[in-house]
């Protein structure tokens with residue numbers, strides 16, 4: 001059996017992002033469906049700033065976005081960066097927008113009761129994932145067994161020193177303190193002559209016309225729901241889009257659906273996986289709210305997940321931190337680290 005430095009399970013935006021940064025090592029990425037097939041395939045892959053209160057999360061999302069633009073440009077991945085006009089959803093939202101304005105760190109102009117950000121773009125999710133992994137070995141295979149000896153042995157046929165879990169909303173190993181929240185959504189592409197100068201975002205996102213195609217995404221249902229795309233949802237999306245721009249005539253070119261993966265505090269989750277049982281046995285006081293001196297990790301097991309509704313910017317930014325941690329031993333920001341979720345989980349065990 002060949003020995004890899006890293007095997008990544010999952011070839012969506014998460015797995016492809018970290019694979020890119022580790023490509024100098026001997027790595028393999030595996031996926032049961034192919035490259036960019038599940039949530040990542042359904043993604044409209046809009047890259048828009050977050051308009052909201054000045055929270056740590058808003059800052060993270062907007063930092064990630066700016067990083068992503070520079071990163072994709074360097075890699076010559078097209079981001080169709082024609083700007084986005086973000087509109088308030090209703091009257092209540094208009095007053096909030098005036099509050100949000102005070103906290104914007106990105107350049108903007110006021111337009112049509114909303115804000116125009118020149119930093120707004122859209123990617124082709126499939127091409128992006130393919131480009132990220134162009135120098136990486138890929139195998140289409142479902143991982144059904146993981147054994148840990150000196151190395152990890154997957155399906156009795158793949159051997160690796162390090163294993164990275166990037167399986168989105170699905171679980172390949174149960175990690176009690178990481179509960180992924182799946183959110184279902186649909187996006188459609190329509191053939192139309194509609195032509196706008198920039199992208200729009202209100203109750204849905206509407207892209208500019210690229211080669212006769214406009215992308216509209218995405219309604220979201222905050223629950224587990226692995227259903228196929230359907231015409232009823234497509235009509236809902238079209239109606240929402242009509243509230244933003246008048247669509248002259250159209251035919252549906254494609255409909256895609258998928259479940260994105262979010263964390264309980266919305267931030268992505270990256271880093272080494274903690275051995276819950278061993279840590280709680282050695283430091284039971286964690287359950288009473290004490291911050292432990294240390295946590296015990298499962299050797300060489302890592303995760304990247306929880307990219308939420310902005311996987312194509314959140315993951316590439318997070319993968320940079322994870323790769324630096326893996327290759328240079330630099331620390332992971334606390335708000336992304338697996339440890340934050342473990343501490344929250346441990347404090348609730350006896351309650």
Ligand SMILES: Cc1cc2nc3c(=O)[nH]c(=O)nc-3n(C[C@H](O)[C@H](O)[C@H](O)COP(=O)(O)OP(=O)(O)OC[C@H]3O[C@@H](n4cnc5c(N)ncnc54)[C@H](O)[C@@H]3O)c2cc1C
Pocket residue numbers: 009010011012013014015030031032033034036037038039040041042043044045046047141142143144166167168169170171172183184185186187217218256257258259260261305306307308309310311312313314
């Ligand atoms: C409708 C919709 C619209 C969206 N719009 C945007 C947007 O505009 N902009 C944006 O940035 N983000 C958007 N997102 C979010 C974005 O799609 C996700 O954050 C991101 O794509 C999720 O990537 P992932 O790698 O975590 O998951 P996935 O893409 O689901 O990848 C996980 C992979 O793991 C594989 N896997 C799981 N278990 C195993 C196993 N045992 N063996 C082998 N393989 C396995 C699966 O086959 C899958 O391919 C949208 C999501 C949806 C659903």
